[in-house]
Amino acid sequence: MSSEEFITESLFEGFKSILSIKVIFGLIVLIILFSTAILAPVISPFDPNEQRLNEAYKPPFWVKGGDKNYILGTDSLGRDIFSRLVYGARVAAVVAVVATILTAITGILVGLLSGFFGGKVDQIFMRLVDIWMSFPPVLFALALIAILGVGLKNVILAIAIIDWTRFARVVRAEVINIKEKDFILADKAVGMSNTHIIFREILPNTIPIIIILATLEMSIAITVEILLSYVGLGVKAFTPSWGSMISEGLAYFRIGWWGMLFPMLATIVVILGLNSLGDGLREKIDPRLSLMR
Amino acid sequence: MLLKVQDLKVSFATPKRMIPTLHRVSFDLDYGEVLGLVGESGTGKSITGKSILRLLPPNGMITGGKILFKKRDLVGLRESEMRKIRGKEISAVQQDPLSSLNPAFRIKDQMTDILTLHTDMSEKEAEEHVIQLLNQVGIKDARSVINKYPHQLSGGMCQRVMIAIAFSCSPSLVIADEPTTALDVITQALVIELMKRMQEENNTSIIFITHDISLASKICERIAVMHKGEVVEIGKTEEVLFNPKHEYTRLLINSIPKIEKEIRTIFNGVET
Numbered sequence: 189m190s191s192e193e194f195i196t197e198s199l200f201e202g203f204k205s206i207l208s209i210k211v212i213f214g215l216i217v218l219i220i221l222f223s224t225a226i227l228a229p230v231i232s233p234f235d236p237n238e239q240r241l242n243e244a245y246k247p248p249f250w251v252k253g254g255d256k257n258y259i260l261g262t263d264s265l266g267r268d269i270f271s272r273l274v275y276g277a278r279v280a281a282v283v284a285v286v287a288t289i290l291t292a293i294t295g296i297l298v299g300l301l302s303g304f305f306g307g308k309v310d311q312i313f314m315r316l317v318d319i320w321m322s323f324p325p326v327l328f329a330l331a332l333i334a335i336l337g338v339g340l341k342n343v344i345l346a347i348a349i350i351d352w353t354r355f356a357r358v359v360r361a362e363v364i365n366i367k368e369k370d371f372i373l374a375d376k377a378v379g380m381s382n383t384h385i386i387f388r389e390i391l392p393n394t395i396p397i398i399i400i401l402a403t404l405e406m407s408i409a410i411t412v413e414i415l416l417s418y419v420g421l422g423v424k425a426f427t428p429s430w431g432s433m434i435s436e437g438l439a440y441f442r443i444g445w446w447g448m449l450f451p452m453l454a455t456i457v458v459i460l461g462l463n464s465l466g467d468g469l470r471e472k473i474d475p476r477l478s479l480m481r
Numbered sequence: 482m483l484l485k486v487q488d489l490k491v492s493f494a495t496p497k498r499m500i501p502t503l504h505r506v507s508f509d510l511d512y513g514e515v516l517g518l519v520g521e522s523g524t525g526k527s528i529t530g531k532s533i534l535r536l537l538p539p540n541g542m543i544t545g546g547k548i549l550f551k552k553r554d555l556v557g558l559r560e561s562e563m564r565k566i567r568g569k570e571i572s573a574v575q576q577d578p579l580s581s582l583n584p585a586f587r588i589k590d591q592m593t594d595i596l597t598l599h600t601d602m603s604e605k606e607a608e609e610h611v612i613q614l615l616n617q618v619g620i621k622d623a624r625s626v627i628n629k630y631p632h633q634l635s636g637g638m639c640q641r642v643m644i645a646i647a648f649s650c651s652p653s654l655v656i657a658d659e660p661t662t663a664l665d666v667i668t669q670a671l672v673i674e675l676m677k678r679m680q681e682e683n684n685t686s687i688i689f690i691t692h693d694i695s696l697a698s699k700i701c702e703r704i705a706v707m708h709k710g711e712v713v714e715i716g717k718t719e720e721v722l723f724n725p726k727h728e729y730t731r732l733l734i735n736s737i738p739k740i741e742k743e744i745r746t747i748f749n750g751v752e753t
Contacts, residue, residue: 306539370580376536377575378568378595378646388594392585 206472214403214465221458224274225281232271233257236428240266245444261446263436272428273450279429280410280458283344287409288402290348295355296391296398302356303363304386314360317353325350329412333421340423343416347409358401362394396473400466407462414455430455483551483653483686484510484533490545491528491537502528503710505546512653513684515677517697517718519733520707526690529707530656533688534571535563551653569599572647574657574676578639578664582631588642589627592649599650614645617682618675637668641675648679655680658690673700695737698722706730 224231244266247254254261260269302313329346336342366372367390375385416422417431425432430451437448491503503525510516518526531537533548535555548555550571555563575581583591592614593607602610608627615623618641631639640660647655657676661669677700680687691697697704698718705715706729714727725731 370575370577371583373536374573374575374581374643374646375583376567377534377573379564379566379598380568380594381564384598389583389585393583395585 206469208468208472210464210468211472214461214463214468217458217461218465221277221284221461222281224277228274228278232268232274233259234268234271236267236272236275237426238267242266245440247444248446251446260450261444263433263444263447264440269433269446269450272433273430273454275428276430276433276451276454279340279423279427280413282340283347283409283413284406284462287344287347287351287413288405290344291351291405291409292355292398292402294348294352296359296394298352298356299359300363300386300391300394303360304367304382304390306364310360313356317356320350320353323350325412326415329416330419330421333416338421338424340427343413343422344409346416347412350412351405351408354405355398355401358397359394362397363390366390366393400470400473403462403466403469407459407466410455410462411459482509482549483512483514484688485549486529486533486546487549488546489529489532489543489548491525491532491541492544493538494540494542499544501544501710502541503532506707506710506712507546508705508712508715510654510686510688513680513686514703515680515687515689515701517694517701517704518688518690518707519692519694519697519704521692521733524707525710526692526707527658530573530658530688530690533654533656534567534573535560536567565599568595568652569650570652571654571656572650572652574640574643574647574655574660576659576662578636578643578660579631581643582639584631587628587630588634592627592642592646595646595649610649611645614649615642618642618645618648618679619671620645636664637671640664640668640672644672644675644679648683648685651683652685654686654688656688656690659692660689661696662691669696676700693737694722694733706733 240262243255243258243262244264246258246262246266248261249256249259251261258268258270260273262268263272298313298317302310328350332346332349333342336345372385372389375389380389413422413429414431414434417429418435420432420435422431423429433451434448434455437444437446437451441448486509487507489503489506490501492499492501494500506525506529508516518529520526528537528541531541532543533550533555535543535558537543543556546556550566555566558566582588589608589611592611593604596602596607596610597604600607611627612623615626620626620638620641626634626638626642634642640663644660647657660676661672664672673696676687676689679685687700689697689701694704694706701718703716704718704721705712706721706727707713708727708729714721714725714730721730722734725734
């Protein structure tokens with residue numbers, strides 16, 4: 189076997205070994221969410237904001253009085269719920285990805301510096317994290333939106349401002365663990381600079397834990413966006429978000445249960461999927477890490 | 482004279498007070514010479530080695546003395562200057578080979594990193610050099626080994642890689658801190674032999690830190706015996722071994738297990 193083959197083989201083996209029911213379920217949900225988000229214009233039969241007031245309150249097609257064109261029915265303004273759901277996935281996916289990247293970058297940077305240098309740097313950053321985490325996150329988010337104003341960008345920004353602390357703490361703990369290892373001393377003994385050691389030697393060793401955190405962070409970001417949109421402080425009006433759909437659905441709940449049910453179901457499935465992915469990855473990766481150490 | 486350590490003093494800070502660990506350690510080392518630092522655990526052998534590289538733990542510091550390396554005093558040197566010396570002029574072989582390699586990278590990446598850091602070799606040249614180095618340390622299928630991760634190699638293999646790394650920039654001095662302690666006896670002998678050969682081929686000086694005076698006698702031309710943070714005896718290996726002057730050296734030599742004697746005492750009761 190050539191070395192190239194050996195590597196592809198071991199990569200494949202490595203990938204196979206992290207699969208479990210939880211991980212597979214999570215991956216499927218993730219793939220569906222992102223492909224829906226990307227293909228939204230293709231999948232959705234209607235413009236999500238197109239109103240047909242005389243077609244309002246149509247139930248899903250299998251219920252008596254339903255219309256085959258509106259698979260999941262229409263809302264109080266006659267907008268197609270399925271189309272809105274599909275475009276809502278877009279909002280959820282964007283929030284999940286962008287907010288997670290932002291929180292991850294900030295948190296990882298703080299965690300790396302704090303863990304590696306220790307002492308005063310660590311004290312300052314960690315006390316800051318303590319103060320940050322002592323704010324109730326939901327109230328914090330509401331306050332931030334009150335300052336920043338509504339809109340997708342600001343929602344993402346608010347999530348990043350609130351949640352970097354989780355990454356910072358976990359990465360710091362991991363760095364403290366890794367920096368005591370012999371190979372870091374060996375790196376120093378061959379004259380590597382601190383920057384090289386932090387970013388090229390320590391950071392790659394924290395990637396497994398960062399992946400786990402990122403999947404969980406995605407679910408938190410989506411939840412926060414939905415929550416903010418539900419209370420009307422999330423995305424701007426007319427942007428279809430699952431949160432705003434739930435709150436709109438609540439308004440005509442007595443006339444049509446479908447307006448509220450489907451965005452709720454979508455939320456539950458996505459959050460469940462992401463959590464199960466993070467959880468499954470942790471179960472698979474953690475014992476392996478402890479073996480490696 | 483390559484290295485001259487003069488009255489080196491090292492202390493460690495605890496929340497309450499400074500604890501002196503090394504008291505006036507002095508020895509010198511010529512080009513191409515192998516010096517053994519021998520003593521029981523906790524006598525400051527490793528601390529001496531780490532002081533020369535200026536890699537003491539954060540709470541440890543050099544409180545006095547000089548470390549003259551090629552007539553330059555390393556004690557007062559700036560960290561950025563020190564970084565240029567580490568790996569290039571002075572390198573180290575650690576105790577535990579398996580944990581001394583970064584688990585996240587292939588052997589190739591770890592080895593070329595050092596070469597590109599200290600020399601102006603290109604990635605390609607560095608890779609060729611790495612293969613050559615690995616052949617030199619007795620790894621035959623170097624081309625496949627460079628693509629492996631540390632956990633795929635045995636302890637002996639990893640130590641060979643570490644030795645290759647230590648010698649990769651042809652340093653003048655290698656500090657080997659108990660390089661064979663984590664290995665079994667047979668691998669130990671092979672690694673010692675390898676270090677001796679590398680030392681002769683490159684005319685490198687080695688400071689060989691060990692608690693095993695018999696092991697030190699196999700490779701070292703001179704031996705310095707350390708006890709409680711001091712060098713209590715230093716001299717030619719034969720002199721130290723056969724004519725020890727200090728009480729503690731005698732104690733160390735007597736504690737070498739002598740296998741025939743041991744076996745005899747074990748089986749004496751059973752034999753007759």
